[in-house]
Amino acid sequence: MTIADAPPAAAAAADASLRWYPGGSFDLHQTLGILMRGNGDPSFAARQDGLWMAFNTPDGPATLRLTSAGIGSETFVDAQAWGPGAGSAIASVPALLGGRDDWSGFDEPHFHATLPRMVREARRRNLAVRLPSTGRVVDSLVPTILEQKVTTIEARRGYRYLMYRYGTAAPSAGRLSPSGLLVAPTPDRWLAVPSWEWHKAGVGPQRSATVMRALRSAVALERLARLGAAEAGTKMQTIPGIGVWTAAEVVQRTHGCPDSIAVGDYHLASYVGYALTGSKTDDAGMIKLLEPWRGHRQRVVRMLGLSGFRKPMFGPRMTIQDHRGH
Numbered sequence: 001m002t003i004a005d006a007p008p009a010a011a012a013a014a015d016a017s018l019r020w021y022p023g024g025s026f027d028l029h030q031t032l033g034i035l036m037r038g039n040g041d042p043s044f045a046a047r048q049d050g051l052w053m054a055f056n057t058p059d060g061p062a063t064l065r066l067t068s069a070g071i072g073s074e075t076f077v078d079a080q081a082w083g084p085g086a087g088s089a090i091a092s093v094p095a096l097l098g099g100r101d102d103w104s105g106f107d108e109p110h111f112h113a114t115l116p117r118m119v120r121e122a123r124r125r126n127l128a129v130r131l132p133s134t135g136r137v138v139d140s141l142v143p144t145i146l147e148q149k150v151t152t153i154e155a156r157r158g159y160r161y162l163m164y165r166y167g168t169a170a171p172s173a174g175r176l177s178p179s180g181l182l183v184a185p186t187p188d189r190w191l192a193v194p195s196w197e198w199h200k201a202g203v204g205p206q207r208s209a210t211v212m213r214a215l216r217s218a219v220a221l222e223r224l225a226r227l228g229a230a231e232a233g234t235k236m237q238t239i240p241g242i243g244v245w246t247a248a249e250v251v252q253r254t255h256g257c258p259d260s261i262a263v264g265d266y267h268l269a270s271y272v273g274y275a276l277t278g279s280k281t282d283d284a285g286m287i288k289l290l291e292p293w294r295g296h297r298q299r300v301v302r303m304l305g306l307s308g309f310r311k312p313m314f315g316p317r318m319t320i321q322d323h324r325g326h
Contacts, residue, residue, distance in 0.1 A: 014065075014080035014173070016090040020097060026075045027128035028068040030306075031098055035132060035253055037143050038156040042163045043170075045178035054170035054183045055139055057092070060084025061183040063170040064093075083171025098130020101256050106296045114292060116276055119300055122307035129306070131298070133256035135225040138218055139184050140253045141236075144246050145210050146203060158201035165201075166193055187218035210241030229257035252298060259297050261290065268301070274311040275304045 028051055035053075036044045045052040050067040062085035068077045077097060081089040094100075105111060112120060134140060147155040166189055167182035185193075191212060198208035214221065217239065224232040232255060233247035245264035251257040262268055263283045273281030276289050290297040 013176070015082050015086035017078070017080045018090055018093060020077045020079065020094055020099070022075055022077070022097065022099070022130070023073060024075065025072055025128035026068060026077065026097070026130065027126075028066055028077065028097075030126065030128065031130045031132055032066075032096075035134065035140075037159055038152070040156065040160055042160060042167065042180060042182040043184055045181050047178060049176065052178050052181060054181050055085075055089070055134075055136060056183060056186055057085030057088035059088045061168065061171055062086050062089035063173050063177070063181065064089045065173065065176070066093075066097075080173075082173045086171075092135055095133040095135060095256070098132050098256060100133055101131040101258070103299070106258075106299050111293075111296075115300070118275065118307045118309060119303045122303040126303065126306050129302070131256035131258060131302070132253065134254050137221045137224050137232075137236075137250065137254050138187055138190075138215065140250045141214060141221065141242075141246070142184070142190060142211055144249045145207055145214070145242070147249070148207055148210070148246060154202060158203045161201040162193065162197070162203075165197060166190070187215040190215050206241070210239075213241060214239050225254055229255035229260060233257075233260065258299050259295050261287070261297050261301065263287065271311050272301065272304065275307070275309045 029046065032051060032053075043054050050065045052063065052065050054061065054063045056062075060083060062081050062083045065080045066077055068075065070076050077093075079090055079093045081087075083089075107123070112123075115123075143155070143159045146159050163182055163184060166185040168185070168189075170177070170181040170183050193208075195205075195208070198205070221236070224235055227235070229251040233244075233251045236242050236247045236250065237244065243264065245262050248257075248260040248262045251260050252262075263286075269283045269286040270280045272286045272289060273279055281289065290300060293300050
């Protein structure tokens with residue numbers, strides 16, 4: 001993996017830029033897709049001219065455009081950034097694109113041979129996937145808290161509502177700028193959201209209180225990005241309302257953690273059970289099934305998801321609750 005100056009034309013069009021070579025095949029959308037809160041996430045825009053995203057940095061907000069080209073070892077990603085946080089955004093690009101993500105242990109022949117055939121085949125077809133590391137704890141934590149104990153549809157609907165109400169316009173990229181691209185609220189702005197707006201967003205008092213409680217320690221939370229994933233997850237759980245599921249979902253994104261498993265997820269345990277044994281299992285059963293691949297359990301789960309496997313569609317479904325009109 002190498003970094004080079006962006007071509008002059010690209011550099012001239014942005015406040016900061018670079019060209020990154022992953023050193024092999026790379027899939028931009030599959031790698032970063034885990035960061036998007038659905039296709040309607042207003043902090044992302046997938047267009048023909050690149051994948052756009054907007055986020056906060058220590059130096060202020062930034063708009064980032066990523067485009068990839070090339071084949072195999074000649075693959076490269078061009079990154080351009082605008083706004084006060086452009087320099088910080090560009091500095092984060094290699095880690096964001098999975099530059100720290102090392103699959104060599106997973107792909108080592110003896111280890112690889114222990115994997116289920118479904119996982120081995122999915123890996124063979126998806127060598128271009130990396131695990132991203134954003135380093136941005138608050139931006140990952142807030143929408144994850146909103147997903148606690150509700151359906152994905154309900155959580156993402158509430159997140160979009162709050163983003164449109166309290167997010168800010170992404171720094172302009174001139175005529176290139178995607179329409180409606182937003183930067184998530186800063187911690188101070190999240191803390192200013194009144195109770196009735198959480199209510200309108202369909203976010204119950206338990207989840208909104210957890211957000212508020214966590215963001216009163218926003219500076220300390222962002223420091224967790226400097227720690228290892230396991231230690232960061234443990235420290236995160238000292239905040240009431242943040243448990244193992246939330247911490248795992250966050251460090252998967254902020255640290256690119258290859259091992260964190262979202263214990264307590266409504267669907268994951270049964271999905272893993274059906275995929276690996278043909279039968280439903282619970283969290284304890286899932287952990288036991290994945291134990292032989294400790295250190296790479298999240299990679300195994302990611303490959304199961306990319307395998308195309310779908311568990312049987314029967315049993316009770318989680319009811320979508322709409323609290324907005326009450």
